[in-house]
Amino acid sequence: MGGEKVSIYERMLLVVRVIPFGRVATYGQIAWIAGAASPRMAGYALGGLAADTDVPWQRVVNAKGGVSPRGDPLATDRQRKLLMEEGVRFETDGRIDLDHFGWDGPDPEWLEANDFTLLPWRARG
DNA sequence: CTGATGACGGTGC
DNA sequence: GGCACCGCCATCA
Numbered sequence: 001m002g003g004e005k006v007s008i009y010e011r012m013l014l015v016v017r018v019i020p021f022g023r024v025a026t027y028g029q030i031a032w033i034a035g036a037a038s039p040r041m042a043g044y045a046l047g048g049l050a051a052d053t054d055v056p057w058q059r060v061v062n063a064k065g066g067v068s069p070r071g072d073p074l075a076t077d078r079q080r081k082l083l084m085e086e087g088v089r090f091e092t093d094g095r096i097d098l099d100h101f102g103w104d105g106p107d108p109e110w111l112e113a114n115d116f117t118l119l120p121w122r123a124r125g
Numbered sequence: 126c127t128g129a130t131g132a133c134g135g136t137g138c
Numbered sequence: 139g140g141c142a143c144c145g146c147c148a149t150c151a
Binding site (some may be wrong): 008009031036037038039040041044045048078 | 145146147148149
């Protein structure tokens with residue numbers, strides 16, 4: 001496939017779309033899978049989403065398993081609510097147990113079909 | 126073109 | 139455990 005000129009942001013959003021219901025992935029994980037240079041890129045990509053997007057942005061959390069704060073505190077509340085509705089449990093300290101709810105990444109099949117290649121972190125072809 | 130701006134994460138103290 | 143520092147670089151004004 002390939003050839004189409006899609007931005008790295010779009011590639012990351014494509015990955016976010018396949019995070020299963022009830023599971024969460026970290027910003028770093030998304031950036032790594034999509035081939036972005038830094039975990040921050042994943043956050044920037046999500047920051048540009050429209051309010052009515054169909055991208056399951058709520059399933060992306062930080063490396064500590066927490067909901068990253070942003071300008072609007074209501075947005076973080078909404079994210080927690082959406083995740084709880086998916087059955088994701090929050091510990092008393094407000095974090096998600098990534099060992100239990102963390103996503104282990106796309107199937108190799110999917111990666112190949114979408115022309116994704118997992119590279120060592122920070123090693124671009 | 127230049128500079129500001131981000132929903133992060135690893136490291137060191 | 140917490141906190142500050144710094145690297146990260148695609149967009150946009």
